[in-house]
Amino acid sequence: xxxxxxxxxxxxxGAAVVAVNAGLLTPATVLADWNKAAFDAKKVDxxxxxxxxxxxxxxxxxxxxxxxxxxxxxxxxxxxxxxSKMSGVEAIAILADKNPTPLVCVYNFSGPALGYxxxxxxxxxxxxxxxxxxxxxxxxxxxxQVKVTIGGCGG
Amino acid sequence: MSIKIRVRGKxxxxxxxxxxxxxxxxxxxxxxxxxxxxxYPPKFIQNVEVAVNGTKAVDAQWSGAVSTNPYMAVKVKxxxxxxxxxxVVDNTGEKGSAKFKLK
Numbered sequence: 001x002x003x004x005x006x007x008x009x010x011x012x013x014g015a016a017v018v019a020v021n022a023g024l025l026t027p028a029t030v031l032a033d034w035n036k037a038a039f040d041a042k043k044v045d046x047x048x049x050x051x052x053x054x055x056x057x058x059x060x061x062x063x064x065x066x067x068x069x070x071x072x073x074x075x076x077x078x079x080x081x082x083x084s085k086m087s088g089v090e091a092i093a094i095l096a097d098k099n100p101t102p103l104v105c106v107y108n109f110s111g112p113a114l115g116y117x118x119x120x121x122x123x124x125x126x127x128x129x130x131x132x133x134x135x136x137x138x139x140x141x142x143x144x145q146v147k148v149t150i151g152g153c154g155g
Numbered sequence: 156m157s158i159k160i161r162v163r164g165k166x167x168x169x170x171x172x173x174x175x176x177x178x179x180x181x182x183x184x185x186x187x188x189x190x191x192x193x194x195y196p197p198k199f200i201q202n203v204e205v206a207v208n209g210t211k212a213v214d215a216q217w218s219g220a221v222s223t224n225p226y227m228a229v230k231v232k233x234x235x236x237x238x239x240x241x242x243v244v245d246n247t248g249e250k251g252s253a254k255f256k257l258k
Contacts, residue, residue: 034201039218076222084230096220100185104220107229113205113212114170118228122183122220 039103044095047103048132048139051093057132057141062086065131065142074123074148081117083133083140089115091134098127123148158200158243158251164233164258171233171257173205175241176226183219197246200225204242207231233257 038050045055066080083089089109094117095102104121115133123129123146131142159178164171177200184197197219205213212231233239236256243251 033214034216039216080228099220101218101220103218105215105217108214109212110214111210111212112207112232114230114232116172116228116230117215118226120222120226122181122222 057139060140063140063142070147081131083115086135089135093132095130160253174228181223200245206240
């Protein structure tokens with residue numbers, strides 16, 4: 001694991017240096033805001049904490065998580081998180097609890113955006129998909145199990 | 156090389172659903188190359204930004220667990236003719252950009 005993150009780090013910096021030298025990009029755009037601690041977290045709660053600062057969540061009927069009950073191919077599991085009925089949604093995060101690093105993606109909303117995301121994610125085995133929405137400074141959680149018949153990771 | 160993005164968006168009742176399809180391997184760095192026994196190096200989109208008429212609306216961070224050739228849909232308040240710009244960048248610094256007008 002250490003070796004892997006070391007490789008990742010050197011690769012990323014290598015590319016950044018090349019880009020900067022070529023005068024194409026400024027360092028700020030290359031090393032854009034990416035929450036490494038959160039994406040490297042191995043536990044769901046740790047990942048949520050790294051993104052939002054707390055892992056305390058509440059339930060809300062206005063946070064709707066749509067995912068298939070059975071995903072034939074875990075490599076492309078369609079997931080939709082609809083929190084557009086909530087007011088002031090600031091962010092939505094999607095996690096897959098048994099993936100090696102559970103955090104899949106984080107969406108931050110501003111200006112004209114509504115709290116709605118639809119995407120496709122990879123899942124290695126049968127597990128729960130978790131959606132976290134932040135609205136009005138509070139976290140809300142929705143969870144659903146997805147049965148995976150073919151894994152999407154490894155191989 | 157730049158990342159190819161296909162975008163579509165339609166306005167209905169003051170709300171536009173913007174759908175984007177990107178061409179990208181989304182290699183998480185965990186898949187093992189069976190011939191060498193070593194993992195394929197990670198290459199996945201890390202940042203996605205959607206702006207409407209120059210105003211930032213969505214700012215997303217992704218991991219390698221987003222599917223290959225990622226699909227994304229978001230909703231924004233918008234009107235016909237508004238200009239939507241999508242910018243993406245992956246962990247190797249490769250970028251992609253798409254611009255279109257809402258119908």
